[in-house]
Structure formats: C-alpha cells, structure tokens
Amino acid sequence: MNTGKTVNIEPPAPNEDKPETREAVGRPVTQRKGEVRLGREVQARIGQQLRAMYDDVVSEGVPQHITDLVRRLSEQDEGVPQHITDLVRRLSEQDDGAA
C-alpha cells in the first residue's frame, strides 16, 4: 500500500521511528531578533507530543468509506462517451471540408 517512497510521509505505522525530517522541529531554526530561543529539550518535547498526537490519527489508517470512494472513482471510465467523441470529430472534419 505504501508506494510513496519518494516522499517523506510516514506510512500508517504507529510505532515506527520518525523520519529524519520530522526531527527538524526538535532542532533550533535560525533565530530572528526578538525571538525567544527555546531550550533543546523543550523543543524536542514539543516535537514529540506533536508527532504522538498526529501518529495517533495516522495509525487509524484509511477509513473504509474513503477506500471505497477512491476505488470507485479510480475505476470509472473517462467522462466523454465514445459516440460523442466520434460525433465531435466528424463534425469538425466537415467544417474543415467546407472551409
């Protein structure tokens, strides 16, 4: 199911270790004047809480109605029926002939 290998989104695995990019929140960013610098452990702790909360939802996976919706939509054929496509093509060819 998880084919998103080229991106850094975590698959729905609750206990898996966080990808490296998510550690960004535990790291200080460039400080601007007037911004308070937080301690490393405070930043790490906020990052941890944030991920725990988020992963709690991620671990629920894909709701059934969404799976059904995506499957249904992805199996639908193109919106324009073949006979309409043919008709439009025929008409446009006639126009060319008349011009």
Place this chain on the structure above:
Amino acid sequence: MKLDPATRDQVLATVPSLRAFAISLSGNVDRADDLVQETLLRALAHIDSFQPGTNMPAWLFTILRNLFRSEYRKRRREVEDADGRYAETLKSHPEQPGRVEFSEFRAALAKLPSDQREALILVGASGFSYEDAAAICGCAVGTIKSRVNRARTRLADLLAIDSVDDFGPDRATRAVLAGGGRT
C-alpha cells in the same frame, strides 16, 4: 478517470496523514473527514494535472489546505469570532477514546494562529521539508521557518514547559502544571 493502480495506491497511502492534518487544522473529526473526501474528489477529477514522479502528498496537502482556507474564509464572514468558534468546536466534540492524553496539547495547539499551526504540523508532524511546506502554504521558506519557531515558543508558553522535569511520568502533576487556572 481510469487511474493506474500505482497512482491510486499512492493516493490511498497519503490518506492517513492527510486525515491527521485535516483534524489538526479543523479540530473536528467529522469536518476533517469531509475535507479529506472533498480533497480526494477534486484530486481525482484533476489527476491529469498531477505529474507522475512528483510529490503526491504535497499535491494532496495543497488541495486540502486550499479547501480548508476557502471554507474558513467563508465561515469567517458568517461568524465574527472564527477562532473562538474553533475553540468551541473542540469543546463540543470531546476527544475520542484513546485520545484523552492529547487533549491538553490539542487545546494549546488550537490557541495558535492558524498559519503558525499549519506550519508546525506540516514540518513537525507530517514530515515535510521546509521547502515543501512553503510550497503547500504558498509562502517563502523563511516565512515557514519563522512560523514554526513562533508556534513552538507559544506552545511552550501555553503548556508551561519550563524544564524537562515538567514531563515526568507523573501525569497528575503534569496536568496541574499545564492546566493553569483549572480547578
């Protein structure tokens, strides 16, 4: 829209994270699920504009965020105090079982300005790079960095995190520390 199975699976693989993002934005599971559904309807209707090999999650997150934003603007016109309403929404929809431990954190998160909240979540929880987060939010990378930083500072303040000791195993103590005026 005949979708090749690989693309379809890519979409489905993004859904759990997309949903978590939607819940973080809206503070409401039902609204979040509507947002996700609407996002997928739009995405699949315009799947031709997605370039294979590019970042599917970033594409879907961008659509969802734009939907949320336009809905939020609409509501804002209807209700003056949109942020207050957000907080109210949180109260009237109690956390689902198993989520109680995050209620304090969610409440603090709800007090952040929405641009800071989304930046923090995209980078800190969804796992996007600053560059991807900037693309999703349609702003500069520096703006995202600054928002994330301000969000963390404010959260630390709201949660009264002064030292690592506040996070001891004693949940009751932690609740008292974080709860402030609660009795």
